Amino acid sequence: MTSLGTTPSVPSVSAAGLCLSYGSTRALDDVSLRLGHGVTGLLGPNGAGKTTLLRVLATAVPADRGAFTVLGHDPGTARGRHDVRRALGYLPQTPGFHPDFTAFAFVDYVAILKEMTDRSARHREVRRVLDAVGLSDVRGKRIKRLSGGMRQRVALAAALVGDPGFLVLDEPTVGLDPEQRMRFRELIATAGEGRTVLLSTHQTEDVAMLCNRVIVMAGGRVRFEGTPAELSARAAGRVWSSTQRHPGAKAGWRTGTGAFRNVGDPPDGASLVEPTLEDGYLLTLDASEVAA
Amino acid sequence: MTDDVGRTESRGAGWHVPEDDLRAYARGELAPPSLWSADTHLVACAPCRAVLAEMSDPAALDAGWERLDAELDAPRPGFVESLLVRIGVADHTARLLAATPVLRLSWLGSVVAVLVMTVVATNSIDPERVSQAPTLFLALAPLLPLAGVALSYGPVLDPTYEMTVVSPTHGFRLLMIRAVAVLAVGLGLNALASLALPSYGLLAAAWLLPALALTALALALTPRLGPVAAPGAVGAAWVALLVAAERATSGSSGISGASDPSGSTLAPFTAEGQVVAGVVAALAVGLLCLVRDRFDFSSDHRSAA
Ligand SMILES: Nc1ncnc2c1ncn2[C@@H]1O[C@H](COP(=O)(O)OP(=O)(O)O)[C@@H](O)[C@H]1O
Ligand SMILES: [Mg+2]
Numbered sequence: 001m002t003s004l005g006t007t008p009s010v011p012s013v014s015a016a017g018l019c020l021s022y023g024s025t026r027a028l029d030d031v032s033l034r035l036g037h038g039v040t041g042l043l044g045p046n047g048a049g050k051t052t053l054l055r056v057l058a059t060a061v062p063a064d065r066g067a068f069t070v071l072g073h074d075p076g077t078a079r080g081r082h083d084v085r086r087a088l089g090y091l092p093q094t095p096g097f098h099p100d101f102t103a104f105a106f107v108d109y110v111a112i113l114k115e116m117t118d119r120s121a122r123h124r125e126v127r128r129v130l131d132a133v134g135l136s137d138v139r140g141k142r143i144k145r146l147s148g149g150m151r152q153r154v155a156l157a158a159a160l161v162g163d164p165g166f167l168v169l170d171e172p173t174v175g176l177d178p179e180q181r182m183r184f185r186e187l188i189a190t191a192g193e194g195r196t197v198l199l200s201t202h203q204t205e206d207v208a209m210l211c212n213r214v215i216v217m218a219g220g221r222v223r224f225e226g227t228p229a230e231l232s233a234r235a236a237g238r239v240w241s242s243t244q245r246h247p248g249a250k251a252g253w254r255t256g257t258g259a260f261r262n263v264g265d266p267p268d269g270a271s272l273v274e275p276t277l278e279d280g281y282l283l284t285l286d287a288s289e290v291a292a
Numbered sequence: 293m294t295d296d297v298g299r300t301e302s303r304g305a306g307w308h309v310p311e312d313d314l315r316a317y318a319r320g321e322l323a324p325p326s327l328w329s330a331d332t333h334l335v336a337c338a339p340c341r342a343v344l345a346e347m348s349d350p351a352a353l354d355a356g357w358e359r360l361d362a363e364l365d366a367p368r369p370g371f372v373e374s375l376l377v378r379i380g381v382a383d384h385t386a387r388l389l390a391a392t393p394v395l396r397l398s399w400l401g402s403v404v405a406v407l408v409m410t411v412v413a414t415n416s417i418d419p420e421r422v423s424q425a426p427t428l429f430l431a432l433a434p435l436l437p438l439a440g441v442a443l444s445y446g447p448v449l450d451p452t453y454e455m456t457v458v459s460p461t462h463g464f465r466l467l468m469i470r471a472v473a474v475l476a477v478g479l480g481l482n483a484l485a486s487l488a489l490p491s492y493g494l495l496a497a498a499w500l501l502p503a504l505a506l507t508a509l510a511l512a513l514t515p516r517l518g519p520v521a522a523p524g525a526v527g528a529a530w531v532a533l534l535v536a537a538e539r540a541t542s543g544s545s546g547i548s549g550a551s552d553p554s555g556s557t558l559a560p561f562t563a564e565g566q567v568v569a570g571v572v573a574a575l576a577v578g579l580l581c582l583v584r585d586r587f588d589f590s591s592d593h594r595s596a597a
Contacts, residue, residue, distance in 0.1 A: 030351075059457075059458050078585065081588070082460055082462075084461060086460045088458060090455065090458050092454045094457070095452075095455070098449075109388075112387050113455070113460070114459055114461075119327075
């Protein structure tokens with residue numbers, strides 16, 4: 001089921017001209033993209049339209065205009081939408097639970113919604129995904145007694161049940177402490193092997209550590225699409241260090257060493273430093289603000 | 293058969309898993325709730341495990357143990373879920389229903405409490421007025437199934453709504469599974485309450501068609517108005533209709549006088565009113581079928597537009 005389209009020239013997900021407005025807010029403004037295997041990071045500030053894009057791709061809401069396909073299925077038709085949903089794992093931005101259900105019962109419930117009617121095969125699958133996210137020991141505990149980090153893993157297990165080929169994760173690392181975040185990144189990296197994962201975040205750290213591709217969104221539009229290295233390279237020659245915050249810099253901040261890191265158009269004789277993903281992201285956002 | 297009895301005795305007194313069940317179990321074909329009984333029992337009963345081992349070939353037995361292992365931490369079904377399985381509902385459907393907030397006991401308890409209070413209030417009304425309609429009960433009874441169905445799906449009360457929408461189970465199918473179950477429970481409770489009002493005869497059942505009409509209408513309007521406003525508007529319309537009917541009745545009863553036995557019956561509960569309610573119910577069901585695909589998407593989406 002997950003071995004479809006392994007070559008990057010055949011994208012697992014492709015979208016063209018997606019638009020969606022809430023009243024006068026253009027949440028998606030002509031969004032086109034192609035996703036292949038591996039983890040793609042969707043990076044953008046709050047209100048950029050990340051959640052809206054993920055909800056459209058997860059078939060929760062229809063776009064006003066535009067079209068997309070997932071693993072060769074067209075969600076514009078009832079038949080195609082059903083096929084997409086069978087191949088989909090979705091972790092919403094604020095996942096809800098039936099708090100009285102145990103972790104096992106909840107994932108089992110989601111497996112039933114995914115049309116797994118054979119009881120023993122389903123239970124084996126539920127155990128497999130709970131093992132995969134490291135929750136075997138607490139699978140009999142009620143969800144209301146689990147910590148926030150554990151709940152997030154229950155939600156990931158629910159997304160993984162049925163081995164979906166397309167995994168959509170909306171800010172999965174928000175609200176986790178640094179240690180939990182590291183663990184969660186490992187889980188997602190593992191989940192990204194052999195399937196297509198689209199993960200939204202506003203942390204460049206997530207992208208740097210997890211993603212082989214990155215899309216930057218702002219104001220409902222795609223501002224960058226490429227590899228993390230390409231995003232960093234956008235800031236090549238535009239990052240320098242100084243003892244004072246440079247007044248002409250687009251952004252500047254004090255680093256751990258006490259020196260200032262400036263991003264923008266460097267003055268003559270500035271001591272240029274190696275750009276990072278964060279620098280490339282800041283410059284991309286800055287350029288999109290100027291454009292808007 | 294004699295063979296069975298002999299072996300059962302060798303397993304000692306008390307209940308043991310019947311041999312037929314054990315055989316089905318070994319083949320992986322035993323269905324709930326017998327399956328649950330067998331699983332629970334096998335964990336605790338070495339003799340039964342021995343019999344099971346005897347009758348299973350080794351490969352099938354391994355699969356059986358693996359399954360048993362999986363069953364050990366499988367969710368123990370709650371009251372509602374077990375009851376549903378016992379009356380023949382498939383176990384995965386029972387789980388979908390058990391996840392319906394209004395089918396939880398706390399909700400059912402409040403519905404029962406409301407009905408009991410209404411029936412008590414209706415029965416304690418001045419005995420001279422017993423020939424009149426049990427208006428309070430008839431007015432309230434259709435609102436209970438309406439509220440129950442409204443509260444059984446949608447983003448307000450189902451915390452997993454977003455996940456259910458994007459699941460391959462069609463939203464309309466899930467809605468129907470839940471609505472029919474909630475409606476059955478609500479109508480059943482109402483019917484019991486009607487039986488507690490024997491002095492009103494058939495009139496005490498005049499809530500049924502309005503209840504169906506209100507519920508179907510609310511569901512049919514949900515894609516347009518949203519899951520909160522649709523039942524809200526329908527409920528409000530019902531109350532407004534009753535108030536108007538009450539005005540009309542008290543206005544005309546002075547003229548038609550006490551000779552008309554139905555003089556104090558509000559319009560929706562008269563024969564004509566019942567026909568109208570039936571027609572509205574049928575039309576609403578037709579409309580609901582037309583808009584069924586609108587339940588396949590999240591409902592927070594642009595109710596204006
Ligand atoms: N259900 C909704 N109703 C109205 N406006 C919405 C809704 N969802 C999102 N928006 C608006 O659409 C824009 C994009 O939001 P969102 O996709 O949630 O961004 P992000 O996930 O990147 O923070 C924001 O301006 C937000 O206020
Ligand atoms: Mg968001």
